[in-house]
Amino acid sequence: MTNKELQEKARQVRVLIIQALHAAGSGHPGGSLSAADIVTELYFEEMNIDPADPKKKGRDKFILSKGHAGPAQYAALAVRGNYPAEDMMSLRKLGSAFQGHPNMHYVPGIEMSTGSLGQGFSAAGGMALANKLDGDPGRIYTLLGDGEIQEGLVWEAAMSASHYKLDNLVAVVDHNGLQIDGKNDDVMTVMPIAEKFAAFGWHVVTINGHDFDEIRAAFAEARACKGRPTAVIAETVKGKGVSFMENQAGWHGKAPNDEQTAQALEDLRQPADEEKGGQA
C-alpha cells in the first residue's frame, strides 16, 4: 500500500474510534489514537492474515497488550473487513461483543483477551515459543503502552523472550509519554526505554510512530534480525489527530461529548473534503 492509502485507512480507524467511544460514553481515546498508525500498518500491510479465515494456520498474530486501546484494534479489524463497522458502535454496552477491553471469544480476529497490563506481552512470548517449537512461520506482534512497562511482568517477559531467542516476536512500545495520572516520568520514571530493552537482550529500533515509512522499516528490520526479539520504541502523540486531545493526559480515559465529537470528526475529515471547504 502507498503511504497515502495507509494514512486514509488510519484516518478511518480514528473516525471509528471517536464514533464508538462517543456512542459508548466512556473509554480510552488518547492511547487508541496514538496507536492507530502502528495498528493500521500491522493489519493492512505487515501481517499475514486473512479476514475470511481469522484462524488460518501459519498466520501472524497481533496481541494488544495495552488492552485499553481496544477501540483501535476493533476499528482496524472493522476497516480490514472482519465485520461491519456499525457493529462496534455497541462498544461497552451490555451484551456487546465489543467489551471495554478485548475478548478473544467474542470478536473474530482478536487473538488474546487483554486488559490487565503486562499479560498480553507475556502471552505473546508464549505464542512465539509455540511457533518456534512447531516451526510455524507466523510472527507475533504485541503493542505495549509506555505506562504499561512499569509492570514487573513486562520485564519478566522481556527477559524470557531474549533467553529463548524469540526473533519471531516484535514488541512495539507506544511511547506517547502520558498515562492516567500524568506524565510517565512524573508518575514513575520509565526512561530510558530503549536502553532498558537493549539491556534485556533485545534488538531495539526507535521510530516516529506516526510515519509509515519508519514503521514499515522497523518491522522489516525486525524480520531481518535473527536470534533475538525486536523492540520498536514508537514515539507517538497521545490523542493524535484530534486537536484538543493531543498531548493531554486528561483524554486517557474519557469519551467525547456531542460537541467534542463533532469537533473531533471535523479534525479527522478527509483532506479532499478540506480542500473543497477551502480550509487549511
Add this chain to the structure above:
Amino acid sequence: MADKIATRAAYGEILPQLGKEYPNLVVMDADLSGSTKTAEFRKVFPERFFNMGIAEQNLYGQAAGLALSGKIVCASTFAMFATGRAFEIIRNAIGYTRANVKICATHAGITVGEDGASHQTFEDIALMRTIPGMTVINPSDAVAAKKLIRQAVEMDGPCYVRLGRAAVPVFYKEEDDIVLGKGNLVRDGKDVTIVATGILVSSAWKAAAALAEEGIDARIIDIHTIKPIDEEILVKAAKETGRIVTAEEHSVIGGLGDAVAHALALKCPVPMAMVGQQDVFGESGKPDELREKYGMTSADIVRAVKQLMPSK
C-alpha cells in the same frame, strides 16, 4: 497402606508417559523443577520443557500463550507462588481465556514443613475455586494423583492440581476407579460422614477405625475434585448419616469445608464440623509435628466427629 509416596513424585512419574502419548504436551517450571519433579519430563523431552526462571507471573502468562497456540501445558511451581503471586494472571490470562493450562502446583499445605509459613499455603484451593471454569483437584495419594493428572491433561480447559511435598500413604489400588468430578466412597457407614480431601483421606481412614472401636460407624468420602464438586454423593451422605465432618490440609475458610457447606446448605443442611487450618499462619517444624499442632490429624477428626454425635 504399606508404601508412602509424595503426590509430586507421582506427577514426575506420569509426566514422561503423558509426554509420549501427547506430542503437544509441554511442561513449564519456575526454577523448581527438581522439587516439583517436572525435571523428570525435561530429561525425556528437553525441547518441550521451558524453564521461566524465578518469575511465576510470566510462567503463567507464557503458559497461556502456549496453550492458546494449541499446546497442552502443565506449568508448575510451589502452590503458594502459583496461586498467590500469579493469581491475577491465572484469573485473566488463563481463566478468562479458557486456556488449556494445568496448574500443577506442589508443596501445598502444612506438610511443606521446615520451610515455614512463607511457603505453606492454606489459601490456594480458596483462590482457585473462585475462578469461573477452573477445575480444582486435590489428589489424596500417588495412585489418585496419577489417575487425576491424566484426566486433567485429557480434558480441555484450565485445571488446578494440588500436590504435596511429603511422602504420604498409598491406599488406592491401581484398579480403583477415580473419576474427575466424582467423589469416592472410601468406606461405607451410617452414623456420620467424614468428607476428606488430599492427605486427610488416609487420616480419615485411621479415624474411622478408631471410631468403630467406640461403636461409631463412619462413612468416608474422598472429594478429590473440589470443583466441580460431587453434590449427589454429599447430599446422599447428609441424608443417610445426618452429620458431616470435613477434613483438609487447607484453611477452613474457602476450602473443602466451605465448598461442602455451600452445597449442603442449599440442598440438605445437616450439622457439620470442619477440620483444617484455623485462620492462622503456620511455622517451621516436621510435617507430622505441624499437623498435630495445627489440628489436622486423625485424632482431630475423631474429636470433631464426637462433638457432632448426640450425647448418650
